[in-house]
Amino acid sequence: MAQSTPRVWLITGSSSGFGRAMTEEVLRNGEIAVATLRKPSALDDLVAKYPRTQLLVLPLDVTNEAQVKYVFAQVKNAFGHIDVVYNNAGQVIYQELEGTPLDRARALMDVNFWGAVTVSFEAVRFFREENPKGYGGMLVQVSSLAATAGVPLLEFYNNTKAALDSFTEVLAQEVLPAWNIRVSN
Template sequence: MVMVQSTPRVWLITGSSTGFGRAMVEEVLLNGEIAVATLRKPSVLDDLVARYPRTQLLVLPLDVTNEVQVKSAFVQAKDTFGRVDVVYNNAGQLLIQELEGVPMDRARALMDVNFWGAVTVSFEAVRFFREVNPKGAGGMLVQVSSMAATTAHPMVGFYNCT
């Protein structure tokens, strides 16, 4: 027996352009729920925008390394749908290169997205669930990670750290 939500949940999904993020947006929409899809280049989701009404899909620009943009995405989700029920914290980058050959600025950029970006979104999600969502609504934070965090792989040294 499949349980159906009586009210569609509002999902805020980071890293929606490809991979798990894109797949989650599509799954949420197919299940009749509401997606706030965030990504650096919103035009990547033009095909979904053409298929789904604004009452089910909101696409927002978001660089998770920018705290102002993170807060703004939550505000826009609330202004549009009244709440956020689930945050699917997925934005990330992969850099394939020998560790000693990675320029420090590139390593820092990867850590800013994969670690500090995840922290920034997580902190705002918890704050939002406690202080902004309707009283008692709470929320669910799903943090996407990688097996590389527990099992090191060659050529992705900085990714292994996140």
């Protein structure tokens, strides 16, 4: 059942996979999607189908802190608040450990962990300081079962998700109940 006022969802990594699916689901349910991705043209089909009052597409590289802050400011300007941040942007490497160049493994950590942390911090700050007092919000982290056990050819990916799970667990414990912020993994 839809709410009387549509919720505003900020979704990272909207070009494919879970991010694209969540964007489509939010739109189908009559809510507002702020879809972020590195290449906005990947959502041209949705832009043609939905009005800007329901779908706002913004470029975002989650490893760029200034760009993360800019996107949140754009959402504030467009809609006044954010109800849900669906923190999904990520990459994967399928390769044996010894064959993976360390700069590629570091880049994966930058996106899957540090990028998610950057978005998380800005989401919590926004829910606490930009949304109406006591309004709060919900931060949903997209992780993976791969975080729970080592999987051959995916070990660097596994580690990024395990780190994100631990970070999310602690963040959920540190937000004060008065802020009305829910954190889910």
